[in-house]
Amino acid sequence: MSSRKLALASVVLLLLAGCTGMGGAGGSDGSQMSAGSGGDGGQQSAAAEQQRANSGDGASSVQADSVVQQRAIIRTGRMVVEIENFSQSRSAIVSRARQRGGYVGESDQRLHRSGNATWRSGYVVLRVPAEDYEPMQEDVAREGVVVTEETQIQDVSDQLVDLEARLENLRQRRDRLRTFYEQANSTEELLRIEEQLSEVQGEIERLEAQKRSLEQRVAYSTLRVELREPDPGIDQIRTQYHQQSLTAVFLRSVNDVYVFGRASLVTLVAVAPWVGVLAIPALGVRRLLRGRRFPRPWSSGDDDGVPEAETGAEPIAADDEATAETDETDRGEREE
Numbered sequence: 001m002s003s004r005k006l007a008l009a010s011v012v013l014l015l016l017a018g019c020t021g022m023g024g025a026g027g028s029d030g031s032q033m034s035a036g037s038g039g040d041g042g043q044q045s046a047a048a049e050q051q052r053a054n055s056g057d058g059a060s061s062v063q064a065d066s067v068v069q070q071r072a073i074i075r076t077g078r079m080v081v082e083i084e085n086f087s088q089s090r091s092a093i094v095s096r097a098r099q100r101g102g103y104v105g106e107s108d109q110r111l112h113r114s115g116n117a118t119w120r121s122g123y124v125v126l127r128v129p130a131e132d133y134e135p136m137q138e139d140v141a142r143e144g145v146v147v148t149e150e151t152q153i154q155d156v157s158d159q160l161v162d163l164e165a166r167l168e169n170l171r172q173r174r175d176r177l178r179t180f181y182e183q184a185n186s187t188e189e190l191l192r193i194e195e196q197l198s199e200v201q202g203e204i205e206r207l208e209a210q211k212r213s214l215e216q217r218v219a220y221s222t223l224r225v226e227l228r229e230p231d232p233g234i235d236q237i238r239t240q241y242h243q244q245s246l247t248a249v250f251l252r253s254v255n256d257v258y259v260f261g262r263a264s265l266v267t268l269v270a271v272a273p274w275v276g277v278l279a280i281p282a283l284g285v286r287r288l289l290r291g292r293r294f295p296r297p298w299s300s301g302d303d304d305g306v307p308e309a310e311t312g313a314e315p316i317a318a319d320d321e322a323t324a325e326t327d328e329t330d331r332g333e334r335e336e
Contacts, residue, residue: 070157071155071157072155072156072157072159072160072214072215072218073130073153073154073155073156073218074153074154074155074156074214074217074218074221075130075133075151075152075153075221075222076151076152076154076221076222076223077133077137077149077150077151077152077221077222077223077224078148078149078150078223078224078226079137079140079141079146079148079149079150079223079224079225079226080146080147080148080149080226080228081140081141081143081144081145081146081147081225081226081227081228082144082145082147082228082229082230083143083144083145083227083228083229084144084229084230085229086109086119086120086121086122086227086229087120089143089144089227090107090109090122090124090227092143093124093126093139093140093143093225093227094124094126096136096139097126097127097128097136100128100129100132100135100136101128101129101132102126102127102128102129102132102136102220103126103127104124104125104126104127105125105126105127105222106123106124106125107122107123107124107125108122108123108124109121109122110122112231114231114232115252115255116255117232119229119230119231119232120229121226121227121228121229122226122227123224123225123226123227124224124225124227125222125223125224125225126222126223126224126225127220127221127222127223128220128221128223129219129220129221130218130219130220130221133221133223136223137149137223140223140225143227144227147228156214156217156218159214160211160214160215163207163210163211163214164211166207167204167207167208167211170200170203170204170207171204173200174197174200174201174204177193177196177197177200178197180193181193181194181197
């Protein structure tokens with residue numbers, strides 16, 4: 001019986017020793033696993049820290065870009081372009097502006113003449129979205145030769161911030177006045193608050209209109225495009241007079257004669273009514289002058305100093321006798 005007990009005890013001890021070894025091995029493996037997991041956790045934490053740092057840098061860059069984009073910039077430009085055909089170029093430019101979401105703010109067109117030659121010039125003011133300002137300039141440049149190109153930039157960010165702050169203060173004041181108006185007890189107080197409320201409301205509307213105008217100018221840039229066809233007279237001026245074509249010179253001379261004759265005819269037609277109007281008073285004055293009879297001048301040989309008109313018919317008869325005698329004398333001389 002004792003030997004069986006000893007054998008059983010030895011078996012139990014062996015089992016306990018095996019369990020202990022397995023537990024130690026398991027503990028070492030557990031420690032290794034925990035160490036490995038701890039190393040992976042450190043790497044993951046480091047990666048997380050790096051990612052947070054990168055995300056922080058990205059957020060700061062995005063914030064900086066948003067600050068840049070929030071700047072309120074007004075762009076105003078001017079371009080002078082020499083083109084071959086005014087109508088075609090103008091239509092193409094306006095069509096491109098409308099395709100980009102813009103519109104025409106103002107336009108003008110003029111026709112020039114020099115002899116038989118004609119050419120056109122004018123301008124068109126385009127309002128295009130701010131982001132399409134430079135592409136619109138490129139579209140205009142493709143229509144011809146750019147002579148002048150100007151762009152002015154105005155930063156109105158501070159003005160908009162100031163307007164918004166003033167509007168906020170005025171709105172708060174308006175709300176307080178409305179509260180006071182509801183709590184007023186006397187008619188005099190009601191009238192005074194109503195007057196102040198009207199002034200504040202008017203100031204709010206004025207500032208809101210100013211703000212809308214600035215925001216509209218920021219959202220839509222202005223581009224003035226001046227289009228000019230080539231002047232055909234320049235080539236003629238550069239050509240020497242003796243080098244000109246004989247046919248062209250003759251035709252210009254004939255045209256000048258035609259223009260002169262037509263201008264003279266138009267002038268005569270325009271003057272004819274005035275000649276008729278002025279001729280009637282002239283004829284009336286002439287008839288009046290012919291109808292009047294003037295007395296003869298006084299005779300200087302009269303001793304009594306009395307004019308011959310007052311002496312009656314005797315001086316006239318004497319003159320007739322003298323004239324008759326002179327005629328008879330002349331007749332006798334001719335007969336001899």
